[in-house]
Amino acid sequence: MMCSYERKIGFALGGQIVSPVKVGLLTIILISVASLVGAGARNQEGTRTGPRPSRAEGLAAWQQIYSVMSHPRCINCHTADGYPQQTDDRHRHLFNVVRGPEGKGVAALQCATCHQSSNADSTGVPGVPDWHLAPLSMRWQDANDKVLPSSAVCRTVTDRTKNGGLDGAALVKHHQTELVKWAWQPGLRNDGTARSIPPISYEQFIAATRNWTQARMPCPQ
Amino acid sequence: MSTATTSHPPSVSRRTFLRVSSAAAGGLLVSLYLDWPTIAQQPATPKVYPPDAFVHVRPDGKIVVQVNRLEFGQGVQTALPMLLADEMDADWLQVIAELAPAGDVYRDPVYGIQMVGGSGSIAHSFEQYRQLGARTRAMLIAAAAAQWKVTPTQCRAESSVVYGPNGQSARYAELAEAAAHLPVPENIQLKKESDLRLTNKEVRRLDxxxxxxxxxxxxxxxxxxxxxxxxxxxPPVFGAKVKGFDANAARAISGVQEVFEIPLVRGTGVAIVADRFWAAKQARDRLRAEWDTASVERPDTAQLFAKYRELARTPGNVAVSRANANAMDSISPANRILAEYEFPYLAHTPMEPLNTTVRFDGDRAEVWGGSQFQTVDRMAIAEVLGLKPEQVTFHTEMAGGGFGRRATPDSHVQREAATVAKRLRGIPVKLIWTREDDVQGGYYRPMHVHRVEVGIGGDGMPAAWRHVIVGQSILAGTPFAPMMVKNGVDSTAVEGTADTKYNIPNFHISAHHPAINVPVLWWRSVGHTHNAFVMETLIDELARRAKADPIAYRLKLLSPDAKKLRNCLALLQGKTASWRSLPRNHAVGIACHESFETGVACAVEVSIEDKRPRIHRATITVDPGFAVNPLTIASQMQGGVTFGITQVMSRGAITLKDGRVEQRNWDGYTPPYMKDAPVIAQVHIVPSSEKPSGCGEPPVPVISPAVVNALSRLTGKRYRTLPLTEI
Amino acid sequence: METFKLTVNGQVKEVTADPGTPLLWVLREDLKMTGTKYGCGIAACGACTVHLGGVPTRSCVVPVALVRNRPILTIEAMADDPVGRVVQDVWVSEDVVQCGYCQSGQIMSAVALLKSTPKPTDKDIEESMGGNLCRCGTYVRIRQAIKTSARQLG
Structure with a gap:
């Protein structure tokens, strides 16, 4: 049998083993297809040019957004306590990493103590500029680390007393930050395998955010 | 040359030879040669003594002391020179301590091989280093006396200077050359305790x-x-062999020089040689090797525990059987406790990953490495290289911890290094075990199951004790087995139980040693790690049943000759008298244990924070006989209890599934960090003038039972399975 | 292989290495600065801690290519650092070390803590030092030595 010294470069996607390079290409292709498909209905920035989306369309868009927010790449830093989480099983971050006063760790154990401005694939540490935890007001989990239901997350995201005073346009901007984008380019784990990414593409996520904000950010009950 | 005999330890008869000479670089060299019946099998041919010194009084006034064993944190590199310098009246600020290379003269005076283990450094070399210091001093004084034409008794020495009766003075450095030509004095007087200037004082480490x-x-x-x-x-499973490998990707890494199959102590492996660590690591990550795991046993933790539990229901080989083994039968079931304990494999994971550097030059070799077993490792390297041990120069390097892991009877790391060096002839090669190699590579504290039945007498004290211990033998198959495995019982598996200091009348201990395909090794305090846990949690349980104070109960149960433990408990009682009023949800846990002839008692104040034990403070009392360096002893106690906490960490276990170790690094096998250790740890040493005993291992056994005894008081639960995954 | 210019303890050094090589190994093997230690390679133990652009950093997980122009300070420079000097002296006077292998990293973390938090509480110490492992168990003394250092620096 083959053994552990073989670095598992590449990961399973649709039952196939593909290399990260191929995944990158695949993503680009998917994005291109998505933009071609949507070409008629959107302007250059991907915003709908037609009538304002309905509440039902807005809610559907929210569900797409929620599918991203509840993904480990995002929710691991929207915790309800003093610690970030790691990996797809969302365990508490190892090595006693703590939130710290500004969500960036503490003096000698900062997020930046390991996380750099880009992914360190040779050592398996993810990174992007401004790596930090969301404030506790933006927690999307309960005290037992269970992901909050869609309605509760939506209320948090739309509550400007909790979300840092962001309106719809600002939320779209937040979703365009490098930190949020990172979820779709999360790099390799230290065993050489690729981290999982949210269930929809980044383009779909941004389009959904726009549709949802244009529908006046409806939240499910 | 002169000879002298020493009296300690009495069991070993030997002659001691001292020789003095001028050093090539000037000054006085004092060399000590020992000759004794050794434990290790050595040929009885006449010895040619190498010019290895213990003391070198240099012309610049520096006094270089060779330390005959590894320094890896325990403080021996400071303590042994202290003993010598004290007797020598040397200026402590001029003392330089060096780790001696492998050499016959540096063998442990009791074990007969050069090694660190069994907390024996001070216990075994206390007398040796004092004598060396006293003889060196006597020669320097004799040299001065001769110069001044007075008798030595008219002179005195202080801080590397000899003073004569008429105001003369001479520095040791000035006298060294003359002293080198004098005979070594036969009779010397060691200092009285009251005359010691360094020993028994808090002396800071030299390193x-x-x-x-x-x-x-x-x-x-x-x-x-x-x-x-x-x-x-x-190999992914211990002992498996390479079936084949594809090294193309590995060889493609820049800096990789060679990839080749090598024999291992267990199975075979593939060695990768590169210019740099990172190149070697990348190459290894890319190596595609196929292993024959079908023909080796693939142990599985869950299955092993099931098998061990089954075995524990039958009596094993008898370790001790005192009075009536069937006394239990006359005690009513209501007055019996039946307890089953489970302990996992534990890795040592010293901070410095294992490594050895070897250069093979055909007719000789040079080795650099931290080793607890220089004699054994040097012989193993010589064997691999087809050399005699004396053709191998072995430099003892400072080691970043060890805890037993650098004392492997099979020298598996050193053999790997020698095997690679043999192929690279002439090129020095540093062989490194990465942390992953270390965590997954075996040589663990063996897993154990204990099954204990305690019958309680009318006075609340244990009247009958039936105890079966199941676990691999550490010693089986090693050169130590003939001495330390008796009646099929490995003494290291039952230590701390079979020789308990508690006075239990009807006492029966037996052991099973299944052979399992997992290499096992001594882990700081060895068998005491699990035996003390069992004994001290059960004794605490008995004390609670008897509604007795845990210290008072222990004092009552200890045999009258358990002097050291009695001293420790009495001191602990005094030092924790103020612990009566604790914050809510805090509890005190007590444990005491004697190991390696040193008594230790411990009290901890514990609460539960974040579902884990929080140790707010620990007070440790220790009776190590005469305290050579109280500062080091305090460090060893504080550090030893923290090391012992490894046992109760939530990820404090090595487990196997289908033959493979499930943990890879410190993310899966996690020793204590600062927050897991006591916030405060106060150490109190029992004053004593008895011969010193070791301090490296004895603190380890007490902490985990003390912590769970406190937890039991908080939760009402009993904790008999380690690691403590849930509280 | 690529060539990188690194500023280590105030000196500019040039090294040629695979861009993915962790800074730790460049320091240890290319620059022969072995005070920074390898313990785990996965940032679990902190033995490899250096200051990178002033941030205490686990050099075992930072590829040399990501260092860019940030200055690197290692344990070898701490004797010339006003805080580092005090911390080292207190470490010695309080007999903190045992095997000593983790202490480079412990000191680098302690210095970073004291630079940003001159009067650290027990909680500050525990959190900041929380990722530095010591198998000898010198934690009690490290905690005390940080408090003493803070007093001496204050």
């Missing part, structure tokens, strides 16, 4: 400065011209 500014070189820091780095791809 702190270098360890705080990055200049201290450890084995892993060895750097030689042209040196290569080697990693080995080890």
């Amino acid at each position: 702190s400065g270098a360890k705080c500014n990055g200049s201290q070189k450890f084995g892993l820091d060895v750097d030689l011209p042209g040196m290569k780095v080697a990693l080995v791809a080890h």
Whole structure:
């Protein structure tokens, strides 16, 4: 049998083993297809040019957004306590990493103590500029680390007393930050395998955010 | 040359030879040669003594002392020179301590091989270093007396200076050359306790400065011209052999020099030699090796525990059977406790990963490494290289911890290094075990199951004790087995139980030693790690049933001759008298245990924070006989209890599934960090003038039972399975 | 292989290495600065801690290519650092070390803590030092030595 010294470069996607390079290409292709498909209905920035989306369309868009927010790449830093989480099983971050006063760790154990401005694939540490935890007001989990239901997350995201005073346009901007984008380019784990990414593409996520904000950010009950 | 005999320890008859000579670089060299019946099988041919010194009084006034064993944190590099310098009346500020290379003269005076283990450094070399110091001093004084034409008794020495009766004075450095031509005095008088200036005082470590500014070189820091780095791809299951491998991707990494199959102590592996560590590591990650795992046993933790539990229901080989083994039968079931304990495999994971550097030059070899077993490792390397041990120069390097892991009877790391060096002939090669190799590579504290039945007498004290211990033998198959395995019982598996200091009338201990395909090894305090846990949690349970104070109960149960433990408990009682009023949800846990002839008692104040034990403070009392360096003893106690906490960490276990170790690094097998250790740890040493005993291991056994005894008081639960995954 | 210019303890050094090589190994093997230690390679133990652009950093997980122009300070420079000097002296006077292998990293973390938090509480110490492992168990003394250092620096 083959053994552990073989670095598992590449990961399973649709039952196939593909290399990260191929995944990158695949993503680009998917994005291109998505933009071609949507070409008629959107302007250059991907915003709908037609009538304002309905509440039902807005809610559907929210569900797409929620599918991203509840993904480990995002929710691991929207915790309800003093610690970030790691990996797809969302365990508490190892090595006693703590939130710290500004969500960036503490003096000698900062997020930046390991996380750099880009992914360190040779050592398996993810990174992007401004790596930090969301404030506790933006927690999307309960005290037992269970992901909050869609309605509760939506209320948090739309509550400007909790979300840092962001309106719809600002939320779209937040979703365009490098930190949020990172979820779709999360790099390799230290065993050489690729981290999982949210269930929809980044383009779909941004389009959904726009549709949802244009529908006046409806939240499910 | 002169001879002298020493009286300690009485069991070993030997002659001691001292020789003095001028050093090539000037000054006085005092060399000590020992001759004794050794434990290790050595040929009885006449010895040619190498010119290895213990003391070198240099012309510049520096006094270089060779330390005959590894320094790896325990403080012996300071303590042994202290003993020598004290008797020598040397200026402590001029003393330089060096780790002696492998050499016959540096063998442990009791074990007969050069090694560190069994907390024996001070216990075994206390007398040796004092005598060396006293004889050196006597020669320097004799040299001065001769110069001044007075008698030695008219002279005195202080801080590396000899003073004569008429105001004369001479520095040791000035006298060294003359002293080198004098005979070694036969009769010397060691100092009275009241005359000691260093010993029994708090003396700071000699190696702190270098360890705080990055200049201290450890084995892993060895750097030689042209040196290569080697990693080995080890089999995924212990003992498996390589069926085949594809090294194309590995060889494609820049800096990789060679990839080749090598024999291992267990199975075979693939060695990768590169210019740099990172190249070797990348190459190993890309190596595609196929292993024959079908023909080796593939142990599985869950299955092993099931098998061990089954075995524990039957009596094993008898370790001790006192009075009536069937006394239990006359005690009513209501007055019996039946307890089953489970302990996992534990890795040592010293901070400095294992490594050895070897250069093979055909007719000789040179080795650099931190080793607890220089004699054994040097012989193993010589064997691999087809040399005699004396053709192998073995430099003892400072080691970043060890805890038993650098004392492997099979020298498996050193053999790997020698095997690679043999192929690279002439090129020094540093073989490194990565942390992953270390965590997954075996040589663990063996897993154990204990099954204990305690019958309680009318007075609340244990009246009958039936105890079966199941676990691999550490010693089986090693050269130590003939001495330490008796009646099929490995003494290291039952230590702390079979020789308990508690006075239990009907007492029966037996052991099973199944052979399992997992290499096992002594882990700081060895069998005491699990035996003390069992004994001290059960005794605490009995004390609670009897509604007795845990210290008072123990004092009552201890046999009258358990002097050291009695001293420790009495001192602990006094030092924790103020602990009566604790914050809510805090509890005190007590444990005591004697190991390696040193008594230790411990009280901890514990609460539960974040579902884990929080140790707010620990008070530790210790009776190590005469305290050579109280500062070091305090460090060993504080550090030893923290090391012992490894046992109760939530990820404090090595487990196997289908033959493979499930943990890879410190993310899966996690020892204590600062927050897991006691916030405060106060140490109190029982004053004593008895011969010193060891301090490295004895603190380890007490802490885990003390912590769970406190937890039991908080939750009402009993904790008999380690690691403590849930509280 | 690529060539990188690194500023280590105030000196500019040039090294040629695979861009993915962790800074730790460049320091240890290319620059022969072995005060920074390898313990785990996965940022679990902190033995490899250096200051990178002033941030205490686990050099075992930072590829040399990501260092860019940030200055690197290692344990070898701490004797020339006003805080580092005090911390080292206190470490010695309080007999903190045992095997000493983790202490380079412990000191680098302690210095970073004291630079940003001159009067650290027990909680500050525990959190900041929380990722530095010591198998000898010198934690009690490290905690005390940080408090003493803070007093001496204050």
